[in-house]
Every structure is written in structure tokens, then in C-alpha cells.
Amino acid sequence: MPAYNTIAFHADRCDMCGACMTACAQAKSASDSPRRARIEVLADGAGSFGLAMCRQCADPECVQCCPAAALRKDAETGIVEWDHDRCVNCLLCTVACSYAGISLDEAVGHVVKCDHCGGDPACVRACKTGALEYLTTARIYNEVGALEDLFVPGLAGCQGCNTELLMRHTLRRVGPNTVLAAPPGCVPGMGAVGYNGMTGTKVPVFHPLLTNTAPMLAGIKRFYKRKGREVTALALAGDGGAADVGFQSLSGAAERGEEMLFLVIDNEGYMNTGMQRSSCTPYGAWTTTTPVGRESPGKSQDAKNLPLLMVGHRCAYVATASAAFMTDFYAKLDHALEASRHGFAYLHVYSPCTTGWRFPSRQNIEVARKAVESNFVMLWEYSPEAGLRLTHPIDDPAPVKEYLEAVGKYRHLTPGQIAHIEHHIADNVAAIKRQATAPL
Amino acid sequence: MSAAAPARRFLVCDGNEAAALAVALARVDMVAVYPITPQSSLVEYLAKYIADGRLQAELVNAEGEHSVLSVLQGAALAGARTFTATSGPGLAFMFEPYLRTPGMRLPIVMSIVTRDTLTPQSVWGGHQDAMSVRDVGWVQMYCETVQEVLDTVIIAYRVAERHDVMLPVNVCHDGNYLSYGTARIEPPDQNVVDTFLGTPDVNWHVALDPERPMAVDPLTGGAGGAGPAMFVRYRRGQCAGMRDALDAIREAHEEWGRLTGRHHAPLIERYRMDDAEFSIVTLGSMTGAAKDAIDEARERGRRVGLVKVKTFRPFPAAAIAEALRGHGAFGVVDRSVDFAWNCGPLYREVLTSLHGITPAAPSQSFIGGLAGADLTVEHFESVIDTVGQLQNAGARDTVWLNAQD
Incomplete structure (x- = not known):
């Protein structure tokens, strides 16, 4: 069952x-009257709101009680469909529904209900506060759920680590016809490449040097292409190798448009070697090489914006993603995979590290979400054809202090350091938005 | 009516063009390049061959030598026959993947157009670059002539891809003297090279191929378990490949001689050594001037001979011991410096290969030809005079040729 x-x-x-109600009425009834909408927001009497709308139930009461078989659940889309030709206007469904999701529209003389506008609901588009959200996570289950997990069971990541989640999701989506590069870092550190003659994945996998992931993949890809074989070249790299010591080779491969999908899992430092600073470590952060002491308050420079630098290369595709926004991640993974068939695709995933960042392991996804909701990191995608587009714009960000x-x-930050971070975020948001509105 | 012998074809070119020609004849699949003096014209020739369709290969203009070799490692793991060339600082920048190539057993062929290393800043010839990486595990052969450059690059593929070797090969030719010096050469016919090299068989033992999934180079070692013994097996296998390369080099040169009529000495060349009472040992293009000096000394009645070392890695210790044994004093002329021992690196290795042979022969280390300096017949006359007067074995200060030029 999907x-x-x-x-x-x-x-x-x-x-x-x-x-939302106005938008629905306009879309579905060509009317500006909220009374003609198929969605209704109501005060619940306790200072909050309730929603009257069809929930597209799995086992709908409306369908069960309909004597004329005018309602049915579409197994493919999940939408509860109403058939005008069969309906006898008995209105039993309006009584059966616990959500007030189907009701009589007196103007047309029959019941009406929500049909998700064919996949782009007008109400969600109209909602400016984010109270309504069209969740498409189902497609992960439907499209990827049955795909084979191509890593071995028992990868030894730290408790609460989201990198293993990203690795498994990515590789099962990219599929078996892949050569996987796992440069030194957490990905091979948890056993992806294997130990002592044993492998950690079901696809060909290798340790490049920290410095040459992109060119090694380029050599592989180019030769297979020459031989007429379509093979996906995939890197699962860390931020340190990509932004620091391997940046030259990454930049060279991007400039040449080498066909590959280069995914960076950014945990803001060299977490596998013991939490040292990288150029992706944010300002103020404690690391083992930017320790906090009498003379030093953590890192004294801002993070390098590696994905934006990749936009500067006019890669076939560049995007940022977060482990807390998997639908967004999956859409970008698809776009990146497609772009990697004709150019250099770069995907930068912000990935909090429970061990290195010092927070409880159960809070990993929550921390990742707070980073996005405070605009500490921003989710966007770029292609030379479409320019840069925010995929999850946060117009009313949460205070970064909460993050x-x-x-x-x-935890050692002074008010002055926090002010620096707030200022940096404002600069960064402005810079990204400038890119988003810049002419191509 | 007798059939006319096919007309022989000759060509006048420099060593860089000869190397590029050899790469085209070897039907290399992938060439990755980054320019550096004195290698640059070599990769320009290759780019032009590929642009003209004369060589059907993938050309990667990488952003530096580090990536050049990395691209080739990837390509070799996918099954490609590969080539690149570099010099001096380029080789230094390439060192990280260079260090890794022999252990991965990838039969990559790379010309080192030798150049003296920094510092002082220098763009001219010398063997210091190749000598600085002599203990990494690549096979290294040094050429004397432009013809030998062409032939050796082709021979290198046969050696590298032999299943009992599977090691990368450097073909070293002297910057300036061979890179830009022109000579008449005879290129082999394509079908001769095709017969000699056969189909590339590059990744039968280690591959990155979705049809044969495996982990390439997972972590190996540790304090216990299966790791350390496995690591030892890899290391010993690499040593065995290096040992077997001596035979492979001999066999390849013999077969090449049979097919082309050109019999280059595979490991060492003995020149007028049969009745020699003393000798000099040379490496690379200096050998031509040295042979002229030997001939002149012979005319003056000096019984002097010459041993040219072609294969420096693996070191042909037994052949050198055999060649020098019983022929009295010897001098070794190096085009680079061994900073640890204040002598030439070839000198030190020749001494080592004579270990245990008594009586120990008097010997002398000479260093010359650094940073492009010419080693002339006159220099070798002085070398011959010095070696001819050596009396006892024992340590001597290095003689620096060119110091008073």
C-alpha cells in the first residue's frame, strides 16, 4: 500500500x-467568499484554531456510509473522490465525517470536498505563516522505500549521528550502478569502505586521498563514458576535505564540468579526527583546535560559504540541504543526480554532530531544524538555467540564540559574539537573496 | 624478381616529441596533463595528437599535477591505459598520489623529464627530481638517446602491465639535453607496437566497476586481528613485483629488439668493459659524451670501460656487481646529490651492490651536470684521469664537476 x-x-x-479560505474559494468556486471554500479555519474556543477540511482518510467514514457509491478512495493518489453522476444528495457523508471535511455548497446544490488541487493546493500557497504545509514525504516511502539499502548493516556511527541516515538514503536512491568515493572522514570512519579486506558497501567503493576525491572520480567517469558505459560517480565527502585541503581539486573538477555528484556532509569541522576546526567551522565555535580559554573565545573567523563558492563555478547544479528536511533533500538529490549526467553537481548537506558539537544525541534533527528556522543555514538550489532559488524560505526566523x-x-559565547553571529546571518541572508533575485 | 625491402622511415625530433609519439603508438586511453618546464612541449604534442584524432584518447587538462595523477588512478581502476609526464616541482606537488600508486599496483606510465629541484630556483636539467622519489616503489628507467626515449616509453607499458609486475613506471629523460635535443629516430610501425603490447589489461586485479563491486583500499592494519598480517602480505607482494620487474624489463627489451632490431641494454650497458682495468659508471644522456671520452682514452692506451645504468629501480645490484667485479677502480658520475652521504645517489647504491666483494675496489663519486650544466668530453677526460690514478679503497671527498667551469 503506497x-x-x-x-x-x-x-x-x-x-x-x-x-487559505479565500484562495480555495477562488480556485475551486470562482468566488471570493470564504463560505464557498473547502477549507475552514475555526477558533477552537481555547485560544487556538481547528481545521475543517477533508483529511483524505485511509478508511473513510464518508465512503462507507455513502449508499450510492458516489465516494471512493483513489488507491493511487489517496484522494477521496466524489462522483457527481452517482451522488443522490442524501448528505449522509456530511454527518459521517468527523472533520467537517465534506459539506453542502448551497450555491451549486451538492457536496464539495478538498481534492488537493491536483498536487499544488491553493490554500498552502496562500498561507504566509507556514501554518499549512503540503507534505510530500510520502514519495520517499513510495519511491525509495523498496530500493535496496546498499550499505552493510551495522555502520559504526556515533549515537544520534545523522550522517548514516544521509548515506543510506543517498546510496539507495542513486542505486547500484555507481562508483562511490568516500574520502577520509566520518563516512569511511564508520566502516563504509570496510576494514582489512572487507567492504562496507555493495557498490564499488574506495578511499581517495583527502585531497583528490573529485579528480579520481573524474578519471573513472571519463573512461566509462568513453567506453559507452553510463556509471554514476558519487562522492560522500566531509566539509574539511572539500573546503580546505581538497578545495583545489574540487574547484578544478567543477570548472571542467566533470560529470559527478559531489555530496558534502558538513558537520563544521574535522569531526572524525577529533573535532578540529575546518574553514566551514562557524565563528565562535569551540573545537579542539579553537579551544576556549583565557586568551581565546573559540573560532575567530566566519565559516567559508562553500556552496556559494560552487555557484561561482557555475556548476550544473548546486544546492544546500539539511538532515531535518528530508523531502527537500530528496528533491535536490534527484535534481543533482540528473545534473550529474551532464555536469558537475554539488550538494551541501548541513549535518549537526552530536559528539563534536556537544548536545544530547536525541536532539540531532531538532538542532538541524533550528539551524534552518533561524536562518543560521539556508536551503536553496541553483542551476545556471534557473539561477538561485530558496527552497524553504524563512521570512520570520526564530532568534538564533535559541539555536x-x-x-x-x-555555550561560552559572549553577547558580543552572539551579536557578531546575528550580524553575519543578516549579511548571509542578504547575500543569498541578492543571488536569488539577480538576473541570470 | 625480388621484393623490394619496405622503405625505412626516419624522423628528426626531440625527446619530448619522441615520448609523445610513443604514447600515441601505445594507444593510450587517457592522458592527463599539466604543463611544466621542461616537460611542456611533450604534453603539447599529446594534446595536438588528440585534437587531430591521431591519438584516440581522453585528454584531461587538470588544474595541477596532484589531480593529474589522481585522474589517471581513477581511470586505471576503471581499466584505462594511462600516461602523463612531469618535472621537478610538478613531481613534488604530485607526491601524495605518487606515493600511493605502486601500492595500488596501477600500471601507470609517467615520463619524468628530469629537472633540478628547488632551491636555488632552477628550470634546467638534473636528476634531483627523479632521485628524490627513488624509494617510493615506481620502476624507473633512464634514457640515453632520443630513440631510446621513444622505445622505452613503449617498453614501459609491457613491463608495467605484466601480471607479475603490475607497477607504475617512470621513464626518465634528461631535461634540456633529451627534452629539446633533436636526433634522427626511426619510429616503429603501429602493428609492431600493437603486437608487442597487446590489449590493455589494467584492472584485472583491482577495479572500480559496478559489474565487479569491491572495496578498493579499505583500512588495513591495526594492532591485532587479520590486519597486520594482511598489510605484510601487500608489502611483500609489492616487493615481489619489484623483484620480478627486473626479469620483465629484460624480457621486454629482448622482445623489442627482436621486433625492431634495436637492442637497448635493459638493466645496464657494458661499454668496452671486457679488458677494462678501471671504469666509470653513468646514468642518462651524459653517457654519450662519456663514451666519446672512453674511446679517446682507449686510443691513448688507457684500458678504461663504462657501465651505463638504465634501470635504476629496481636496482640491478647483481648485474652491476658482475660488471664491475675484477675491473679495478671505478668512478660514478651522478647528476644529483645524496644529501645524507655527501655523494651522488647512484654512487652510494653502486657501493652497496659491491658489498662483500674483496678486495674492495678504489672508487670515487663525481657530481656534475646540475641545473642544466653541460657534461662534456673534457669533463669525462678528467674523470677518467682521476679514476685511473685511484690507489686504495676508502672514503674520498666527492669531486664536483662544473665547479670551475
Whole structure:
């Protein structure tokens, strides 16, 4: 049985502006009257809001009670469909539904209900606060769920690490016709390449040097292409090797448009070797080589914006992603994979490190989410044809203090350092937005 | 009516063009390049051959030598026959992947157009670059003439790809003197090279191929378990490949001689050694002037001979001991410096190969031809005079040729 997309409602973000209802009425009934909408936001009497709308139930009461078989659950889309030709206008469904999701529209004289607008719901588009969200995570389950996990069981990541999650999801999506490069770092550190003659994956995998991941993959890819074989060249690299000692070779491969998917898992330092500073380590952060002491308050420079530098190479595709936004990640993985068939595709995934960043292992995804919601990191994608586009714009960001307080490596920060970080975020947001609106 | 013998074809070119010609004849699949003096014209020739369709190969203009060799490692792991060339600082920058290539048993062929190393800043010939990487595990052969450059690059593929060797090979030719010096050469016919090299068989033992998935170079070693013994097996296998390369080099040169009529000495060349009472040992292009000096000394009645070392890695110790034994004093002329021993590196290795042979012969280390300096017949006359007067074995200060030029 497949999983389905759904419209989620976050009551805490709703300000009852009514835009969703107006948008629905316009889209579905060519009317500006919210009374003609198939969605209704209601005060619940306890200071919050409730949503009256079809939930596209798995086992719908409306379908069960319909005497005319005018309602049915579409197994492919998951939408509960209403058939005008069969409906006898008994209105039993309106009573059966616990969510007030189907009701009589007196203007047309029959029941109406939500149909997700064919996959692009007008209400979600109209919602400015993020209270309504169209969740498409179902496609991960449907499209990837049955694909083979190509890593061995029992990779030895730290407790709560999200890198293993990213690795497994990525490789099962990219598939078996792949050569995987895992330069020194957490990915081989947890056993992806294997030990003493044994492998950690079911695809050909190798340790490049920290410095030559991209050119080694380029040699492999170019020769197979010459021989008429379509093989995916995939790198699962860390931020240190990519941004520091391996940057020259990364830049060279990007400039030449070598066809590969280069995925960087950015945990903001050399976490595998013991949490040392890299050029992707943010300002103020404690690391083992930017320790906090009487003379030093952590790292004294801002992080290098590696994905933006890759945009400067006009790669076939560049995107940032986060372990807390897997739908977004999957969409970008697809775009990157496609772009890697004709050019250099670069995917930069922000990946909090429970061990190196000093926070409880159960909070990994939460920390990743807070980074995005405070604009500490931003989710966007770029191609030379379409330019840069924010994929998850945060117009009303949470205070970055909330993010910094969740992460132990920032616990020593002074108000002055926090002000520096806030200023840096503002600069970064402005820079990305400039890119997003710049002419191609 | 007798069939006319096919007309022989000759060509006048320099050593860089000869090396490039050899690469085209070897039907290399992938060439990665980064220019550096005195190698640059070699890779320009290759780029032009590929642009003209004369060589059907993939050309990667990498952003530096480090990536050049990395690209070739990837290509070799996918099954490609590969080539590159470099010099001096380029070789130094390439060192990290260079260090790794022999252990991965990748039969990559790379010309070192030899150049003296920094510092002082120098763009001219000398063997210091190749000598600085002599103990990394690449096979290294040094050429004397332009013709030998062409032939040796082709021979290198046969050696590298032999299943009992599977090691990378450097073909060293002297910057300036061979890179730019022109001579008449006779290129072999394509079908001769095709017969000699056969189809590339590069990644039968280690591959990155979705049809044969394996982990290439997982971590190996540790304090216990299967790792340390496995690591030892890899190391010993590499040593065995190096040992077997001596035979492979001999066999390849013999077969090449049979096919082309050109019999280059594979490991060492003995020149007028049969009745020699003393000798000099040379490496690379200096040998031509040295042979002229030997001939002149012979005319004056000096019984002097010459041993040219062609294969420096693996070191042909037995052949050298055999050649020098019983022929009295010897002098070794190096084009580079062994900083640890204040002598030439070839000198030290020749001494080592004579270990245990009594009586110990008097010997002398000469260093000359650094940073492009010419080693003339006159220099070798002085070398011959010095060696001819050596009386006892024992340590002597190095003689620096060119110091008073």
C-alpha cells in the first residue's frame, strides 16, 4: 500500500488571516467568499484554531456510509473522490465525517470536498505563516522505500549521528550502478569502505586521498563514458576535505564540468579526527583546535560559504540541504543526480554532530531544524538555467540564540559574539537573496 | 624478381616529441596533463595528437599535477591505459598520489623529464627530481638517446602491465639535453607496437566497476586481528613485483629488439668493459659524451670501460656487481646529490651492490651536470684521469664537476 501526500496544519503558526479560505474559494468556486471554500479555519474556543477540511482518510467514514457509491478512495493518489453522476444528495457523508471535511455548497446544490488541487493546493500557497504545509514525504516511502539499502548493516556511527541516515538514503536512491568515493572522514570512519579486506558497501567503493576525491572520480567517469558505459560517480565527502585541503581539486573538477555528484556532509569541522576546526567551522565555535580559554573565545573567523563558492563555478547544479528536511533533500538529490549526467553537481548537506558539537544525541534533527528556522543555514538550489532559488524560505526566523543555546560548542559565547553571529546571518541572508533575485 | 625491402622511415625530433609519439603508438586511453618546464612541449604534442584524432584518447587538462595523477588512478581502476609526464616541482606537488600508486599496483606510465629541484630556483636539467622519489616503489628507467626515449616509453607499458609486475613506471629523460635535443629516430610501425603490447589489461586485479563491486583500499592494519598480517602480505607482494620487474624489463627489451632490431641494454650497458682495468659508471644522456671520452682514452692506451645504468629501480645490484667485479677502480658520475652521504645517489647504491666483494675496489663519486650544466668530453677526460690514478679503497671527498667551469 503506497503512502500519500497530505496537507498538515500547524495551529501554533496560524493567525486566522483567512487567506487559505479565500484562495480555495477562488480556485475551486470562482468566488471570493470564504463560505464557498473547502477549507475552514475555526477558533477552537481555547485560544487556538481547528481545521475543517477533508483529511483524505485511509478508511473513510464518508465512503462507507455513502449508499450510492458516489465516494471512493483513489488507491493511487489517496484522494477521496466524489462522483457527481452517482451522488443522490442524501448528505449522509456530511454527518459521517468527523472533520467537517465534506459539506453542502448551497450555491451549486451538492457536496464539495478538498481534492488537493491536483498536487499544488491553493490554500498552502496562500498561507504566509507556514501554518499549512503540503507534505510530500510520502514519495520517499513510495519511491525509495523498496530500493535496496546498499550499505552493510551495522555502520559504526556515533549515537544520534545523522550522517548514516544521509548515506543510506543517498546510496539507495542513486542505486547500484555507481562508483562511490568516500574520502577520509566520518563516512569511511564508520566502516563504509570496510576494514582489512572487507567492504562496507555493495557498490564499488574506495578511499581517495583527502585531497583528490573529485579528480579520481573524474578519471573513472571519463573512461566509462568513453567506453559507452553510463556509471554514476558519487562522492560522500566531509566539509574539511572539500573546503580546505581538497578545495583545489574540487574547484578544478567543477570548472571542467566533470560529470559527478559531489555530496558534502558538513558537520563544521574535522569531526572524525577529533573535532578540529575546518574553514566551514562557524565563528565562535569551540573545537579542539579553537579551544576556549583565557586568551581565546573559540573560532575567530566566519565559516567559508562553500556552496556559494560552487555557484561561482557555475556548476550544473548546486544546492544546500539539511538532515531535518528530508523531502527537500530528496528533491535536490534527484535534481543533482540528473545534473550529474551532464555536469558537475554539488550538494551541501548541513549535518549537526552530536559528539563534536556537544548536545544530547536525541536532539540531532531538532538542532538541524533550528539551524534552518533561524536562518543560521539556508536551503536553496541553483542551476545556471534557473539561477538561485530558496527552497524553504524563512521570512520570520526564530532568534538564533535559541539555536546557539541548543549546541554545547557555543555555550561560552559572549553577547558580543552572539551579536557578531546575528550580524553575519543578516549579511548571509542578504547575500543569498541578492543571488536569488539577480538576473541570470 | 625480388621484393623490394619496405622503405625505412626516419624522423628528426626531440625527446619530448619522441615520448609523445610513443604514447600515441601505445594507444593510450587517457592522458592527463599539466604543463611544466621542461616537460611542456611533450604534453603539447599529446594534446595536438588528440585534437587531430591521431591519438584516440581522453585528454584531461587538470588544474595541477596532484589531480593529474589522481585522474589517471581513477581511470586505471576503471581499466584505462594511462600516461602523463612531469618535472621537478610538478613531481613534488604530485607526491601524495605518487606515493600511493605502486601500492595500488596501477600500471601507470609517467615520463619524468628530469629537472633540478628547488632551491636555488632552477628550470634546467638534473636528476634531483627523479632521485628524490627513488624509494617510493615506481620502476624507473633512464634514457640515453632520443630513440631510446621513444622505445622505452613503449617498453614501459609491457613491463608495467605484466601480471607479475603490475607497477607504475617512470621513464626518465634528461631535461634540456633529451627534452629539446633533436636526433634522427626511426619510429616503429603501429602493428609492431600493437603486437608487442597487446590489449590493455589494467584492472584485472583491482577495479572500480559496478559489474565487479569491491572495496578498493579499505583500512588495513591495526594492532591485532587479520590486519597486520594482511598489510605484510601487500608489502611483500609489492616487493615481489619489484623483484620480478627486473626479469620483465629484460624480457621486454629482448622482445623489442627482436621486433625492431634495436637492442637497448635493459638493466645496464657494458661499454668496452671486457679488458677494462678501471671504469666509470653513468646514468642518462651524459653517457654519450662519456663514451666519446672512453674511446679517446682507449686510443691513448688507457684500458678504461663504462657501465651505463638504465634501470635504476629496481636496482640491478647483481648485474652491476658482475660488471664491475675484477675491473679495478671505478668512478660514478651522478647528476644529483645524496644529501645524507655527501655523494651522488647512484654512487652510494653502486657501493652497496659491491658489498662483500674483496678486495674492495678504489672508487670515487663525481657530481656534475646540475641545473642544466653541460657534461662534456673534457669533463669525462678528467674523470677518467682521476679514476685511473685511484690507489686504495676508502672514503674520498666527492669531486664536483662544473665547479670551475
